[in-house]
Amino acid sequence: MVAVSLDDVAVGTTVRVRDVAGGDAVAIRLLEMGVTPGVEIRLVGKAPFGDPLELELRGYRLSIRRQEAARVAIGDR
Amino acid sequence: MTPGPLTVALLGNPNVGKSTLFTALAGIPTRVGNYPGVTVEEKVGRFTHRGRAIDLVDLPGTYSLAPQSPDERVAVDVLHGRMPGVPRPDCILVVADATNLPRNMFLATQALEVGVPVVVALALADVADRKGIRIDVTELSRRLGCPVVRVAPPTGEGVAAIRDSVVEAAVGPPPQPLRLAAQEFGTAARPAAAAEAIARYAAIERLLEGVVGGSDTTPLMEDRIDAILTHRFWGTLIFAGVMLAMFASIFWLAPPLMDLISAGMDRLSAFVAGVLPEGAIRSLIVDGILAGVSGTVVFVPQIALLFLFVAILEGCGYLARAAYLMDRLLVGVGLSGKSFIPLLSSFACAIPGIMAARTIENRRDRLLTILVAPLMSCSARLPVYLLLCGAFVPDRAAGLPWLPLKAAVLAGLYALGVVVAAVVAWVLSRTVFHGPPQPFVMELPGWRWPRPAVVLERAREAAWSFLQNAGTLIVALSIVLWALMTYPRNEQAVDTDIAALRQSIDERIKAADDNDPDRAELVTQLEALDTADGLAAARQGAAQRYSVLGRAGRLVEPLVKPLGWDWRIGCAALASFPAREVVLGTLGVIYNLGDVDPGEAEGATALERRLKAARWDGTNRPVFTLPVALSIMVFFALCAQCASTLVVIGRETGSWVWPVVTFAYMTALAWLGAFAIYRIGLALGW
Numbered sequence: 018m019v020a021v022s023l024d025d026v027a028v029g030t031t032v033r034v035r036d037v038a039g040g041d042a043v044a045i046r047l048l049e050m051g052v053t054p055g056v057e058i059r060l061v062g063k064a065p066f067g068d069p070l071e072l073e074l075r076g077y078r079l080s081i082r083r084q085e086a087a088r089v090a091i092g093d094r
Numbered sequence: 095m096t097p098g099p100l101t102v103a104l105l106g107n108p109n110v111g112k113s114t115l116f117t118a119l120a121g122i123p124t125r126v127g128n129y130p131g132v133t134v135e136e137k138v139g140r141f142t143h144r145g146r147a148i149d150l151v152d153l154p155g156t157y158s159l160a161p162q163s164p165d166e167r168v169a170v171d172v173l174h175g176r177m178p179g180v181p182r183p184d185c186i187l188v189v190a191d192a193t194n195l196p197r198n199m200f201l202a203t204q205a206l207e208v209g210v211p212v213v214v215a216l217a218l219a220d221v222a223d224r225k226g227i228r229i230d231v232t233e234l235s236r237r238l239g240c241p242v243v244r245v246a247p248p249t250g251e252g253v254a255a256i257r258d259s260v261v262e263a264a265v266g267p268p269p270q271p272l273r274l275a276a277q278e279f280g281t282a283a284r285p286a287a288a289a290e291a292i293a294r295y296a297a298i299e300r301l302l303e304g305v306v307g308g309s310d311t312t313p314l315m316e317d318r319i320d321a322i323l324t325h326r327f328w329g330t331l332i333f334a335g336v337m338l339a340m341f342a343s344i345f346w347l348a349p350p351l352m353d354l355i356s357a358g359m360d361r362l363s364a365f366v367a368g369v370l371p372e373g374a375i376r377s378l379i380v381d382g383i384l385a386g387v388s389g390t391v392v393f394v395p396q397i398a399l400l401f402l403f404v405a406i407l408e409g410c411g412y413l414a415r416a417a418y419l420m421d422r423l424l425v426g427v428g429l430s431g432k433s434f435i436p437l438l439s440s441f442a443c444a445i446p447g448i449m450a451a452r453t454i455e456n457r458r459d460r461l462l463t464i465l466v467a468p469l470m471s472c473s474a475r476l477p478v479y480l481l482l483c484g485a486f487v488p489d490r491a492a493g494l495p496w497l498p499l500k501a502a503v504l505a506g507l508y509a510l511g512v513v514v515a516a517v518v519a520w521v522l523s524r525t526v527f528h529g530p531p532q533p534f535v536m537e538l539p540g541w542r543w544p545r546p547a548v549v550l551e552r553a554r555e556a557a558w559s560f561l562q563n564a565g566t567l568i569v570a571l572s573i574v575l576w577a578l579m580t581y582p583r584n585e586q587a588v589d590t591d592i593a594a595l596r597q598s599i600d601e602r603i604k605a606a607d608d609n610d611p612d613r614a615e616l617v618t619q620l621e622a623l624d625t626a627d628g629l630a631a632a633r634q635g636a637a638q639r640y641s642v643l644g645r646a647g648r649l650v651e652p653l654v655k656p657l658g659w660d661w662r663i664g665c666a667a668l669a670s671f672p673a674r675e676v677v678l679g680t681l682g683v684i685y686n687l688g689d690v691d692p693g694e695a696e697g698a699t700a701l702e703r704r705l706k707a708a709r710w711d712g713t714n715r716p717v718f719t720l721p722v723a724l725s726i727m728v729f730f731a732l733c734a735q736c737a738s739t740l741v742v743i744g745r746e747t748g749s750w751v752w753p754v755v756t757f758a759y760m761t762a763l764a765w766l767g768a769f770a771i772y773r774i775g776l777a778l779g780w
Contacts, residue, residue, distance in 0.1 A: 040285040042162050043533040048291035049158040050535055051197050056295075065326045066422035069431075071538060077194040078320070078538035080418045082425070085533060 023058065024070070024086035031059040035092040043085055051075045052089060099140070099147035100264045101181045103172055105205055106189030107198055108155030108455065109414075109539040111217040111247070114548050115189055118247035119256065120150045122551070126559060129177060134168040135452075136180075143257040146265075150187075151180060155455075159204040160287040164457060173208050184264035185211045187256070192222035192229060192244070193540060195306055199298045200291075202238070206272035211263035212240045215256055219244035221542060228308040237301055239272060248545055316541050323415055333419050336412070337438055340403045344396045344442040345473065351395035359388035377580060378573070386572025389673060390565040393445050393738065398557045400439050400446040404453060405552035407435075409544025413453060414536055421534070427516045428523025430456065430534060433463040437515070440470035441508075444739045445564075448746055449556055456534075458527050462519055464746060465756055468739050469515040471508045471731055474674045478730050479504055481678060485702040486723035503724070507731045514732060514763060563745045564738065571737050575672050578642045591636040595686070596623060605714070615707040619686070632686040639684070643669055657729065657765065658722040658772040660710055667726075670735045677730065681705065721775025725768040733764035 026032055034056050037044050051074055052058070061071040061078065069082040106112040116123075120139025129136045137152040153172055154165035161167040168177065175182025188205050190198035195216075206212050216222075216229065235242040241259040245252030323329050363384045370376040407413040413435070421431030429437075432454040440447030447467045454460040471479075483500045491499045599620045606613045622628030638644050647665025654664035662684045670677035678701065685704045708717040734740060740753040747753075 037288075040288050043535075045160065045285070045287045045291065046157075046162065046533040046535045048288050048295075049160070049200060050537075051200070051295060053292045053295045062321070062324055063326075064324070064418055064422055065330050068422045068425075069418060069534065069536075071324060071418065075194070075196045077197055078540070080414070080534075080536045080538050082421070082534045085535065 021090060022087050023060070023072075023089035023091055024083040026060050026091065028060050028062055031057055032091040033057050035090045038088045038090065044088060047081070047085065047089065050079055052079075058089075058091075097146065099149045100184045100261070101149050101151060102185045102187050102260050102264065103183040103210075104150055104152045104187050104189065105169065105173070105201065106153075106155060106217075107157055107191065107201060107537070109408075109411075109537060110155075110189050110191040110198065112152065112155060112189045113551070114247045114545055115187075115215060115217060115245060115256075116150060116152050117547055117551055118245075118250075118253050123152070123555075126555070129168050129180075134165050141257070144261050146261055148260065148264075151183065157201060158291075159201065159208075160290070163455070165455065173205070173210065183210055185213060185260050187260055188212055188214045189217050190214055192216040192219045193225055193227060195227075195229065196295075196298055196302060199302065200294060203272060203294060203298065203301075206238060206240060206269075209268065209271045211266060211269050212238075213256065213259045213263050214238065214240060214242045215252070216242060216244045218246070218542075219251065220246040220249060221540070226308045227306065230305045230307075234302075234305045237305065239269065248547075319541050320415075320538075323412070324418065329415075329419060333416060336407075336416075337435075340400070340407075340435070341438060341442065343399050343403060344439060344446065348395040348399050348442070352392050355392050355395070356388060359384060359391070363388075374580075378576065381580070382573040382576035383569065385576070386569035387565075389572060389738065390561065390568045393443065393560065394557050396443050397446045397449060397560050398553045400442075400450055401556035402549060402553040404435065404450055405549040406544045408453065408552075409542070409549055411539040411541050414538050417536065418538060425534075427520045428527070429462055429466075429519050430454070430459045430532075432456075433459060436463050436467055437470060440467040440472060443472050443474070444468040444470065444736065445560070445742050446556075448739065448742050449560065451746065456532055458523075458529070458532055461747060461752070462522055462527060464743055465522065465752065465759075466515040466519050468734055468736065468743075468756060468760065469511045469518065469732065471511045472674075472736075474736070475507075475730055478674060478677060479507055479727055481698055481702065482723045482727050484698075485705060486718055486720050488720070503727075507727055510728065510731050510767070514767075518759070518763075560742070564741045567741045567745075568738050571741065572672060575643075575669075575737070578646075579638060579644075579669060580641055582640070582642070583637060584640050587640050588633055588636040591639065592623070592629070592632055595632060595636075596620070599623075602709070602714070612707045615703050619704075619707070622686075628686075631683075635683050635686040638669075639665070653765075656772075657725045657768045658719075658776075659725070660708075660717050662708070663717070663722075663726065667729065667733075667735065672737050674730055674733075674735050677735070720780045721772045724775055724780075725772035728771045729764045729768035731764075732760055732767050734760035 023032065023034075034052060034054055036054055037047050037052060056074055059073040061073050063070055067083075069080050070086055072079045072081065104112060104116055116137070116139060120141045123137045123139045125136070125138040127136050134154055139150045139152070141148055141150065151172060153169040156166045156169045158166065159170050159173070161170045171177040172180050173183060173186060186205050186208065188202045190202050202212075202214055216231065222229065231242050231244060241263060243252050243255045243259055245256060247253060323332060363380045366384065367376060367380050370379065404413065407416065416434060417431030419431070420434040424430055424433050433451070435453070436447045436451040439450050444467050447470070448464050451460050451463045451467065454463060483503050487500045487503050489499060491497055599616055603613065603616050603620065606616065623632055644665055647668050648661045650664050650668065651661040654661070654667070659667075662681075666677050666680040666684055669680040682701050682704075685701075685708065705718045706716070709715060710717055734757045740757055743756055744750050744753040
């Protein structure tokens with residue numbers, strides 16, 4: 018199955034963001050942190066219980082919960 | 095006429111070295127407080143440059159000027175001159191992380207649109223050099239239309255240049271606001287702030303084209319450190335080690351320092367007591383004021399040590415990793431990963447723990463953490479548990495010969511606090527604090543060495559703000575409680591009381607047969623009344639029973655009777671409001687032992703014997719049985735009998751509502767818990 022959102026990609030993969038769903042505080046904060054359409058994101062790892070996720074984008078590391086990652090639609094590289 | 099001070103606002107993302115730059119420019123802040131009406135910290139420092147005084151206003155760390163949180167709203171209000179008491183800034187000093195320029199330019203370009211002169215400080219320039227990131231500072235400055243200065247405060251690089259640029263920009267002509275991207279309008283699907291963010295990043299990519307070069311990926315070394323420290327197994331193991339070290343430092347390293355402070359204060363009290371004549375003034379100074387000061391200063395080692403630790407963890411980037419590792423555990427009960435360190439520290443003492451909740455940016459999470467932190471069994475409860483477990487819990491339970499019962503009860507009391515805290519947090523997060531999902535979007539800053547100057551400043555600031563803000567109130571409260579425990583004085587009533595006491599002991603001795611284990615204790619009690627010290631102790635106990643607080647203890651007897659307590663225990667519980675651990679001392683006074691030291695073996699055994707011999711007034715029924723001991727311990731595990739904690743909650747939340755709420759809910763839970771365990775104990779025939 019092809020991953021469609023950021024919460025179900027494998028650790029170590031790099032994906033390209035297609036869109037961030039919604040217009041609420043969560044979506045705005047993600048966009049402000051640079052999770053914008055077109056940006057490349059690498060899933061660096063997951064915390065001991067599989068949540069939250071550690072991401073690398075725009076040269077820095079960001080941690081978000083799976084719940085938020087599910088908002089991030091991805092396309093192939 | 096000399097011109098007035100210039101106001102410079104210090105703006106930047108969290109964790110970019112804003113506080114390092116603040117310290118390098120202005121040193122120790124001249125003013126620390128809260129902005130009016132909100133509990134966002136206001137920090138102002140002053141320095142003089144080229145004959146101009148400059149007020150440096152440190153704004154809360156923020157990612158964006160489209161305000162979502164109260165912290166961000168404060169930043170925006172200050173920048174636009176809408177914050178009462180803060181003049182409109184003459185210049186905005188934006189701190190941008192040179193190792194992470196694209197993301198940091200988001201806030202910097204927003205600041206350039208405010209219409210106030212801007213100076214950009216490229217912080218961590220030295221780290222960027224080591225990482226091989228090359229930034230064309232001149233070109234960046236030309237494209238932004240504002241001065242850009244590389245800074246690396248530890249080496250002193252750029253600090254003088256920042257001072258020059260800030261003064262020049264502040265007195266210079268107002269700038270043309272930057273127009274980076276065309277005004278974005280929101281649509282139904284995407285509000286303006288979201289559309290703006292997308293357009294701004296696109297514009298930043300063009301802006302930085304050709305300005306930033308070299309490696310922009312994390313070098314391998316840092317990657318490897320990160321991989322180990324956030325590894326599922328090794329990362330968790332290292333985390334446990336780090337947390338253990340932190341906990342050990344406040345639980346075992348602080349007590350010797352605290353003992354030193356206590357000993358010093360005791361000497362001062364003894365000296366004052368020796369100089370002043372016996373009477374109300376001496377009692378006020380020694381038992382009211384000095385006891386209050388001692389009870390305040392004694393917290394300083396724990397606070398300073400914890401903040402030293404937190405600042406080191408924050409400085410090297412581990413604090414965010416700790417929150418990342420622990421988040422899943424805590425999110426289930428409505429907290430977040432950042433609640434972990436404040437809650438863990440609360441096992442040593444809730445006061446530094448509640449103060450450490452300052453590291454939680456999310457206000458809802460922070461408040462929830464503060465509200466449940468006092469439920470963690472702090473070190474002040476331990477003596478209460480140890481004495482009562484030692485005296486009244488049998489070694490083995492019937493039917494469970496393999497179970498070390500005393501240790502099991504002790505562990506159970508610690509677990510009780512944790513479980514109740516989890517339930518309270520879960521309930522509150524779904525009721526009172528219910529709201530739209532809070533974004534957990536946390537930057538994991540790069541690994542770097544903590545700056546000693548910043549670490550020391552954090553510890554000093556925490557200790558100082560505690561002494562300054564909470565200390566005065568704790569001392570005042572201590573004086574009030576001293577008065578309630580001392581007045582009114584009624585020597586005649588005390589005489590009557592002592593006579594009655596003599597008679598009742600005498601009667602019990604006569605009624606007891608030779609095999610009664612309490613007989614020896616009763617004889618000791620009667621003999622003690624004939625010695626000067628013993629009589630003085632008994633008189634002290636009687637005087638306390640006639641004080642306002644003592645009478646209140648009698649008044650609340652109907653409330654504590656369902657818990658299996660007599661009025662003396664109720665009185666001791668009331669009198670332990672200044673701090674839980676004093677309940678043992680108060681029990682000593684109430685049971686006519688005088689000021690015993692339950693921390694010493696001699697005092698503890700004397701108190702144990704006295705408690706075991708205690709009877710309900712006018713009967714031969716023992717007061718302290720296993721269900722009663724359990725009821726007292728459960729009460730103390732859950733109650734908020736710690737005035738200092740409540741004062742600190744008031745200070746940290748900026749409102750007197752939260753200490754009242756904390757006291758009310760914890761006392762209610764403590765009563766219910768004590769009632770339940772007492773009834774269960776009775777029903778099972780313990």
